[in-house]
Amino acid sequence: MAKGTTWLLAIALTGILAVAAWSQQTSPLAEEEALRRLVTVQNKMILLPDLLREVGKQTGVTLTCGRELANDKLTMFVKGKPAAELLGHVATILMGEWRKTKDGYMLVQTAQARKWEKELLALERESELRETQRKIDRFLALAQQDFSSLVERARARQKEMIEGIVAKPGPSQAKSDPIGATENLAALNEGAEPLDYIIGRALHGFSPAQWERFWAGELYIASTLRLPGAEMLSADALRWVVQRKTLGIPPEQVERGEAEIPEEQIPENLIVVAGADANAGLTAVMVEILPETALLRRHEYSPPRFWFDKEEVAQHPLVAYWQAWQTKPEETAQLPPLAATLRAAAQPPQANYAAPSTSATPNPLVLTEIWSREQTASGTLVAPKQLALADILEWQARRANVQIIADAYRVPWIMPEAALDGREARLADWLKQTFAYGRGWWRVEGDYLLVKHHHYWYLRRTELPEKLLTTLEAKAAKGQPITLDDYASVAVSATPLHETRPHFYGYTVRFDITPALANVAVLRFWASLSPPQKSVALRQGGLAYDALSPEQQRAFWNAAFTQLLRGWSGSAVKRARPGPAPRFVVRQTHIREYNLTAGSTTYTFDNYEQLQQFLRSVSRRGQALQQYRVEGYQISITSLSFVLLRDLVCAGSITLKQPIPVPKRQGK
Incomplete structure (x- = not known):
């Protein structure tokens, strides 16, 4: 960083920290007697409005937030602490300020925070x-x-x-002919x-x-x-x-x-x-x-490049602010909470956002084993590839007497597997492992551990509606299939920025979200159809172009061209079958599938008889499986196609999976 830039940032940072300190001292919450009551909130991923209602219920004070913070989530493991103290830390984590209202208090994002986030998004956009x-x-x-x-x-x-x-x-050819190398063939x-x-x-x-x-x-x-x-x-x-x-x-x-x-x-x-x-x-x-x-x-x-370590981003005052806020390595020895011992855990962290996990896995376990051994309630209930930080913080909250407040996102958290082995450890050592790859900032204040995600200005804008996700996860947990309309609701809520998220971070959700984000344009068109139109399309295999309204016809072409351009999974371009064009075609294929899981290996069969033959074959070879699990599924593959011309069709494919009963006799 240039000397002049360092000097300017130092001045800006001094002013920022001074304003932050003044804000804490003059917070209107300090004047409210009821907010001195002790409150308890234990939730690994809670929407801010829900958190404020819960604290309001425990104190009798009306607490609200501005619209700009209504979709923010927090990880909250606080027990028996003054409400005003908790709410002050929430304001810090969300870069907000409390204001007195007619009925109570409202948390709003500061003008400085809005300005900085806008600047950082603009920097990344400009770079791309x-x-x-x-x-x-x-x-x-x-x-x-x-x-x-x-x-x-x-x-x-x-x-x-x-x-x-x-x-x-x-042999000298490769040296004398760089253009002939495979990676440079395009140069020709x-x-x-x-x-x-x-x-x-x-x-x-x-x-x-x-x-x-x-x-x-x-x-x-x-x-x-x-x-x-x-x-x-x-x-x-x-x-x-x-x-x-x-x-x-x-x-x-x-x-x-x-x-x-x-x-x-x-x-x-x-x-x-x-x-x-x-x-x-x-x-x-x-x-x-x-x-x-x-x-x-x-x-x-040209793939997008949202990377936190871009020089212009790393030098921004907002990043400098959080870096100054976080606890420094040399301070850890002076903070008693960091010397706390994390008790050995008999259960690894779980990602059950909507319903309790059915996992019952022994200790110690590392991350890869958690998911390979997990037993789920249905085929639509899918374990995330990785844990979110909220899962990990919940796990630690149960192992040590520490108050935890963090911003929460459904984003996989990358950390060394050793940090999840469940063994006894010092909190300071565990934090060092958890943040080994620099994915966030953390600070200890009293007996509070406060955590903030890196790149949150991007994550905030690419989080899907939490209530929608929890509703779909609850369906999956009950063994109910995620429907075409469910996926369409996800697609409708997604912006082009949401569509970039799978390329970088992904989502930690408990159902297969890929069909929705891979077929956004197609599913948006499906969502534009009325219930009677959908019924006809499913029953008759599609809709005539003339059956669409002028607005739907425009949506038809836009969806087809967008899917052709941006469909990154499940899309196809091929010759159409004979028939009128243009038209919308719906084709559904139904198959059954049986999965046999033994240890970390899963075998797939088209029918139950094939599975039984496999077991008999293994037994005859003297390799009988002592422990295995069998799951059966009814799979519906729905193809939504746009026939643009007599010989051109653009399609998206959505796979819906529903569990079916299998014989009760399982592995011994």
């Missing part, structure tokens, strides 16, 4: 836009040239590479990609208003066909695709005039979809509609 802008600038530069000349230059590079290999064969055709060229020409003609909408996430759609919302592509685009295909022909054949492309590889039409924003980077796809073969598609993708 710079990366995307560089790619777009390259496309714009290419578009100023003749595509034929770009192809010829690529062909010359190919010829140079081949001549280099012939001139220097053998640099600039001669029709998709890049088409995007560059389109963006070159954008008006300021079009640029603004494009950066805001509006898709650019173009086609040689007349499609709703699509710009018309000239026939030149088809010629560019064919020219690019000639690069696959040996140079000597081209020189002899034998650069003919087989007729079945010549596209009849093209569809191009592109989108750019700070959340998804730059994404583009080109679909070639060939005479007889399946459709081809090509993606251009």
